[in-house]
Amino acid sequence: MLSCRDVTELISQSMDTSLPIGKRIGVRVHLLMCKFCARYERQLLLIRETLRRLVAEGGKDEGTAEETLSVEARERIKKSLRSP
Amino acid sequence: MTKAVAVDPVDWVDRYGDYLFRYAMLRLRDRSMAEDLVQETFLAALKDRGSFSGNSSEATWLVGILKHKIADHFRKQAREAPLEDGDLRERPDPSPFDESGRWVSGPTAWGGNPADLYREKKFLDQLTKCLSGLSPNHANAFTLREIEGADTGEICKVLNVTQTNLWVILHRARTQLRRCLETHWFDRKGRKGS
Numbered sequence: 001m002l003s004c005r006d007v008t009e010l011i012s013q014s015m016d017t018s019l020p021i022g023k024r025i026g027v028r029v030h031l032l033m034c035k036f037c038a039r040y041e042r043q044l045l046l047i048r049e050t051l052r053r054l055v056a057e058g059g060k061d062e063g064t065a066e067e068t069l070s071v072e073a074r075e076r077i078k079k080s081l082r083s084p
Numbered sequence: 085m086t087k088a089v090a091v092d093p094v095d096w097v098d099r100y101g102d103y104l105f106r107y108a109m110l111r112l113r114d115r116s117m118a119e120d121l122v123q124e125t126f127l128a129a130l131k132d133r134g135s136f137s138g139n140s141s142e143a144t145w146l147v148g149i150l151k152h153k154i155a156d157h158f159r160k161q162a163r164e165a166p167l168e169d170g171d172l173r174e175r176p177d178p179s180p181f182d183e184s185g186r187w188v189s190g191p192t193a194w195g196g197n198p199a200d201l202y203r204e205k206k207f208l209d210q211l212t213k214c215l216s217g218l219s220p221n222h223a224n225a226f227t228l229r230e231i232e233g234a235d236t237g238e239i240c241k242v243l244n245v246t247q248t249n250l251w252v253i254l255h256r257a258r259t260q261l262r263r264c265l266e267t268h269w270f271d272r273k274g275r276k277g278s
């Protein structure tokens with residue numbers, strides 16, 4: 001029997017590789033019975049999904065001051081491009 | 085200087101500077117490092133203008149250079165702070181599991197509207213803070229996997245670790261990050277439900 005500790009490890013691993021069939025079934029069966037592990041998986045997938053959306057939206061954002069190059073950095077970079 | 089290309093490289097800074105900066109910030113979480121790598125990217129682009137084929141957009145070409153600079157930076161960090169035994173043990177303190185491996189205190193329900201989380205600036209700030217709390221190799225492995233979408237083979241090469249070690253690192257990074265978000269965002273918001 002897989003413990004919750006084992007299952008959390010396998011959930012993470014399943015996000016990076018496909019698990020062997022035996023382990024995959026073991027995890028699925030465990031998740032049907034264990035609300036905490038099921039929640040754990042949902043939450044890891046939510047973090048992944050949130051980052052994917054963020055990256056997909058990344059270019060469109062105009063950005064606030066903290067998300068833009070500082071005036072000094074901008075000038076420094078321009079200067080370095082004029083006389084590399 | 086001969087002007088073979090229509091756009092003056094100095095104009096790149098106003099055109100693409102902020103975009104590249106945001107790209108770097110999301111992955112490095114360090115202003116001055118992000119600014120440095122953006123500068124290096126433009127300088128490398130200037131030196132190597134011939135490699136711009138025009139098949140892709142200029143922005144895509146520049147991001148490609150920046151991506152390499154970021155990977156180089158992670159590689160350097162991994163060399164300077166190689167993994168230690170402690171990095172590979174999964175021992176959050178206190179352990180959420182009892183001796184038989186069952187949850188002692190399981191994950192709490194995360195309420196709210198998860199589909200919209202990526203638009204919440206404060207949530208993203210907290211996520212960044214939580215990521216910064218991980219050791220550099222853990223944060224970098226997580227960044228390459230979940231933000232860059234790199235496959236594990238590539239990440240192993242950048243961080244110079246085995247596949248098995250990488251799984252441990254990623255598991256640990258996800259566990260710590262999940263817990264940090266729970267403590268500092270979801271539980272604090274008092275959003276219960278599910």
